[in-house]
Amino acid sequence: MTPELISASVVSLAAFVIIILERIFPYRKNQKIFRKGFFNDFFLYTILQNYVLGLVIFSFLIYVYGNTRINNLRLLAGIPVYIQVLGFIITHDFYIYWFHRWQHNNAVLWRIHEAHHSPEDVDWLSGSKSHALEILINQTVEFAPLIFLGASPDTVLAKGVISAVWGMFIHSNIDVRMGYLQYFING
Numbered sequence: 504m505t506p507e508l509i510s511a512s513v514v515s516l517a518a519f520v521i522i523i524l525e526r527i528f529p530y531r532k533n534q535k536i537f538r539k540g541f542f543n544d545f546f547l548y549t550i551l552q553n554y555v556l557g558l559v560i561f562s563f564l565i566y567v568y569g570n571t572r573i574n575n576l577r578l579l580a581g582i583p584v585y586i587q588v589l590g591f592i593i594t595h596d597f598y599i600y601w602f603h604r605w606q607h608n609n610a611v612l613w614r615i616h617e618a619h620h621s622p623e624d625v626d627w628l629s630g631s632k633s634h635a636l637e638i639l640i641n642q643t644v645e646f647a648p649l650i651f652l653g654a655s656p657d658t659v660l661a662k663g664v665i666s667a668v669w670g671m672f673i674h675s676n677i678d679v680r681m682g683y684l685q686y687f688i689n690g
Contacts, residue, residue, distance in 0.1 A: 506657065510664045517668040521627040521675050530678040531624070538624040540632075549631040556638045564643070564650045577653035587649075587658040592665060595645050596688055602641070630674030 606616035615634045622629040649659050
């Protein structure tokens with residue numbers, strides 16, 4: 504099985520588990536599985552927009568990487584994948600927390616970010632609904648350092664899977680309390 508197929512399987516399995524947990528431990532009771540806007544969010548945002556923008560972002564980053572001398576640096580080449588993944592999870596979590604706060608407090612950025620807050624019902628899928636420009640910004644900031652610093656392709660794939668699964672979890676309709684952990688991770 505290829506790493507890409509494994510990552511798609513992990514994300515799909517996580518979505519399935521989160522959907523079941525939303526039924527067993529719902530935060531908001533009686534919320535429908537196929538809520539208003541579900542199909543638009545799934546097909547237009549999750550599948551089409553995120554997939555197409557992912558291709559655009561990675562094609563651009565790989566083009567820039569391949570056509571500059573930065574690809575000779577390979578600064579992360581000797582660092583184990585698990586340390587690379589952990590380091591990028593921490594730095595991205597820090598970035599996304601502060602950028603998200605800035606979006607809520609800046610009129611221009613709010614206009615871009617408000618699409619993310621437009622679903623009436625929040626569930627595992629609603630986190631994928633974002634303005635295309637916000638996705639371009641966030642995914643470029645998330646993945647450009649991995650590519651330009653020479654992270655392992657396994658690191659890039661693992662970081663993408665973790666971001667997808669965590670995004671589904673933190674937007675899910677599951678009644679869960681993070682306790683003190685909420686002060687350390689974006690949730």
